[in-house]
């Protein structure tokens with residue numbers, strides 16, 4: 001499948017949301033059969049989001065995976081609690097809207 005993803009743009013959006021330096025890697029290095037879309041490591045200064053290309057079918061999939069990992073960063077936990085699910089939903093909407101934002105030029 002073919003789609004365009006602007007990882008640099010996503011990086012900038014997530015850096016603003018998390019107030020950290022963020023690296024996003026899109027890779028084939030996950031084991032075959034690993035059903036995760038992404039994983040994250042983070043501390044107070046930086047975060048590394050690694051996306052599993054095998055489980056991604058669209059730009060929306062990537063935004064969903066990035067929103068999921070960003071929720072872990074914001075909440076500072078690896079739990080998937082109700083609070084986490086709410087934050088994930090909220091971040092998906094926020095990142096999606098910022099990602100597709102086009103600046104209007106008024107002349």
Ligand SMILES: [Zn+2]
Nearest residue numbers: 068072078080
């Ligand atoms: Zn998770």
